[in-house]
Amino acid sequence: MEKRLSPEEADVIFQEIIRKLPSVSTPAKLEELSLLALAMMLRRTSSKDLRDELSQQIREIVSSVTPGHSPEAVRNAMRLAVRGCIKVLQVAKERRQPRDTHLDTEKRLASVAEQGHQTSSGTAAKFTDKPIIAGAIAVAALIVLVGAYLGWSRKTDDGYDPNETTKFVEQIIQAAHGEAPATHMFGGPMEVSTMNGVPVVTARGVPRRVCAASGMRLVKKGLLSINGDTPTRISSAIITELCNKDEGDATIMWAATK
Structure with missing residues (x-):
């Protein structure tokens, strides 16, 4: 069964993407990762309008990096685009709707109560720690995947020493x-x-x-x-x-x- 990332887990990966965006070297990769970070930050259905608005801003920023210029001009354009995308993601972080923790707690308690009618106490105890472990593994795996996609080895970055x-x-x-x-x-x-x-x-x-x-x-x-x-x-x-x-x-x- 697919496991949904918790807000905390999504925020970890969001921060990792932000941290690595300055090392991105192509417009396509910058756009894809920026949109991924945006989707993680604005996952609620009620955030769709804001998500669409900021997604369009990211696409417009990235489209300003046009090929055919000198390598130095492209690098300068990429630096400006990275800075612009980070600012858009900062706006998303500031404007996202806060989580209703009280509601989340009620949902979790209701879920536990419902499961309690279907499983014995021994079975429930056996699975107590597994969601935590699975969540940690999922976050670690996603960070590794994002890192591999970005090419985390800065030795390959243009102009970086x-x-x-x-x-x-x-x-x-x-x-x-x-x-x-x-x-x-x-x-x-x-x-x-x-x-x-x-x-x-x-x-x-x-x-x-x-x-x-x-x-x-x-x-x-x-x-x-x-x-x-x-x-x-x-x-x-x-x-x-x-x-x-x-x-x-x-x-x-x-x-x-x-």
Whole structure:
């Protein structure tokens, strides 16, 4: 029997898709994954109108990436399209109808009561843990499938060099210790100020792909702000969203705490 994903399970996969969208290299893959994430976020029948509206926005955004231009022009168009799709998905997350947890609880209790008339207590006990295990396996399997579809190995991404992230993080940390160049390795301005005696490094003009990758490393070593926002919860998806929030490249502020 097909197992429906719970809202929590769907949200896990939604966040994974968001986190990996910047690594997508083709318009077709961007559109398909964005629509998949949208469908997971707006699954209710009552959300159909909003889902249709935002689906059309995603298709229009992706259609702006036209072949026939130079590779650099296509890459720039893809970056803009990825940012646009992430913004649409953020809108979906903000406007989705909240789940009626009271109603869900009543349905679950009614279901349990109905099943209780059909099965013995021993049989019910035997299956108590299996839905949880099955759900975890289903989520893990779906994440693996989404990952395989995306091509999670960033080594194949156009223009991405994992060494960039390592070098950039090292440059930020060194700047906090008094070795701050006028510009960082990507050419944007870098400056160091002091707040309550703590050095605060500000790097502007950071490519979004580097912002997302380096943000997770920096947040483990100190206080991080991206494009003026400090994440209240730490996850790759949230940091990626913040890196793609504004037009152009990102601005990172960081202060060491470790």
